[in-house]
Amino acid sequence: MPGTVLLIAASPAGKGCLVDAASVLPVLAAVAPSVLSGTDTANVVELADPLQPQAVLTRLRAAATAPGPLTVFLTGQLQLDRRQRRPHLALARTTPATVRYTGFPWHWIREELRLRAPGSTTLLVDLHTDAETWQHLAGQPLTGGPGVALYGRVAPPPPRRAMAVPTYMKSLATILRSGHRPPLAQLHQQALTRSYGEDPDSARRDLVLAVEPRYRAGVPMPAPATAHGYAAAPAPAPAPAPMPASAPVPGPAPYLAAVPMPAAPPVTVPPVTVPPPVPTPTPTPAPADPHAEITAAVQSGRHAEAAVLAEQWERTALRTYGPGADEVVHWMEVRADLAMFAGDAELSCRIWLAVADARLTAGQPSDAPAVEAAVDRAHHQWGRIGDSARARELGPALADLRGRVPGRRQGALDDIRRNLSRLGTQVSP
Template identity: 65%
Template sequence: MPGTVLLLAASPVGRGCLVDAASVLPVLAAVAPPVLSGTGTANVVELADPLEPQAVLTRLRAAAAAPGPLTVFVTGQLQLDRRQRLPHLALARTTPATVRYTAFPWRWFADELRLRPPGSTTMFLDLHADADTWEFLAGRPLTAGPSTELYGRVAPPPSRRAVGRPTYMRAVATLLRSGHRPPLDQLHQQALTRVAGEESGRPGAADLVLAPGRSWAGQPWPPAPEFTTVTAPPHTPAPPPRPPAPPAGPPAPSVAVPGGTDRPGGPPAADPHEEITAAVRDGRHEDALALAARWEREALRRYGHGSEPVLHWMEVRADLAMMAGDAERSCRGWLALAATRLDAGQAPGAPAVESAVDRAHHQWGRVGDPARARELGAELARLRQRVPGSREGALDHVRRQLRQLQTQP
């Protein structure tokens, strides 16, 4: 099966540029596509200094939907938006004041890669951070969801009036140009060795290194708890996520089985996410939705309404409906998820709440039946009054669309 490779290099134009990101693309492009992807054949998509976050999202979404292994190479710089203090990949038009509107939110990587099969997605990162973001990242791992293997480094801002070099990504590309693709952890370590030699004049140990299966500073990968992805960590079958609890010694493992009982000890049950992903790949969307609904009912029985495991499976079902092309059911799912998060006490500006409402809004625009669209639009308008979202004019857009729908039979 052919693989897919996405080459993304982005940095602001002008004084805000911290790294010459695009300079590495010719070196990566010189590597044979099968070597970049580790497959017999591969399709390569290149994004050089994109202007709009939606353009990046479109290419990422298409790459994530492609069958076969996916390898993403990202070179650029990270900045925080001033409102929510969340990391973004700066794009060509990004300035410190416009991060929220002109940069690519880092969490969108996890959002788009969530349904990929475990073990099929790899990211290589060579990122520079401004001073504010560098301080932020010191205590917070940069993730792309637990099903994605991350390799690379995040470097501190270069000295004043200097522009950094993507030396890690250039080292990876140079090693791959030999035509040999070693195991990825070896490739990562060999690239780091080259970087240490090239940057001997600066304290390379200050970089945050992303190693296979881990984040930096010895923190576990992924950070716990994380309930916002559909797939489980590579090669690690797992039951639905459980709320965090203080450690109480090494209890025997317990696995929840929908419609059954816990099974203490022994090997864990097969990961339901893998079965769901297989059903989606085979086009059995109703089977995938039914299985997710069973796990949601089990999570509801075990943990109660509004618990993180229940929210997780609500999100899975809304995603699956979208993949099945059922915009109405997907919209209803995202609306219900947003309302449940708000009822559970989450803030209207919380990223998970805003994301749910934004996704409901997007799916609502694809509902073809005017009567159903009017019904869902009224509910969306009520939610938009509480959760206006990051883009101005969202509520006005809903109201305009509702007025147009009133004229349709």
């Protein structure tokens, strides 16, 4: 199966730029796509100094939904937004005062990659920071999500009036230009060794990232109850162990014809009751990770089957953990995305509204990334509902939720009100 490679190099224009991110793209572009991806063939998408967060989101989302392995090479600069203090990838128009609106939030990366099959996604980064962001990341390191391998380094700010060089990513590209792609951990270590050979001081300063997926494809996960059709089939009984070659082979005792043997008196042997053998229980294999099964169903167009699987896992999580648990909300989010993939904007909107309400009911703040993401996605799917009656039905609930969770988009609530007015529905201010 072909892989997908996304090359992103982003940094602000002007004096706020800390790293010459775009300088790495020619070196990466000289590597064969199959080597970048580690697959026989690969599609490569390049983003050089993007201007708009939505442009990056569109490319990342397309790459995340493509079948096959995904490898993201990300070079750039991280900054914190002043209001919520979340790390953002600074884009061409980003300034310290506009990070929240012109940068690309790091948590969007996790959001877009969370539905991919575990172990199929690799994130290689060479990131630089200002002093404030560096201190923040020292206590809250970056992650790519539970199923994503994250390798690279985060560097502190360069000396005043100096421009940092993405030596880690350039070293990575130089190694890959040989045409050989070593295992990921080995590739990472070789890149570090090469880059720190050029800049020994960086070895003492940098924050090195080497995070393997928390779960991988094929790792056993808890199965739903048997009532929902997920009982594991019993494993076949193990074959008997072969007898060692040195063991004596039993056979008849030797017959000594020359020695007369006296007749033995009869011996009465009491009956012996032998207990029946106790059967040895055979282990049952745990089912494979459900995300991979659902992803395969979506990629082959079996949307209804994928939705049924997600519903079964959500019911199992509900029985196991109770309403509002993270595990339950996770499967609600999976179902919302599956409805979107299937083209059912109304169902997707309904589920995202329920996700946002569940998170708020659980006490999460209205500006929490997961809450904002749920409302944003509900809003997006609402705008794609073709049936006016269905849109009128869901509009007031969305407007009420948008009043509590304004999100990052300016005028989002006004947009809902305008559309509801067009649909003939009045909404209280």
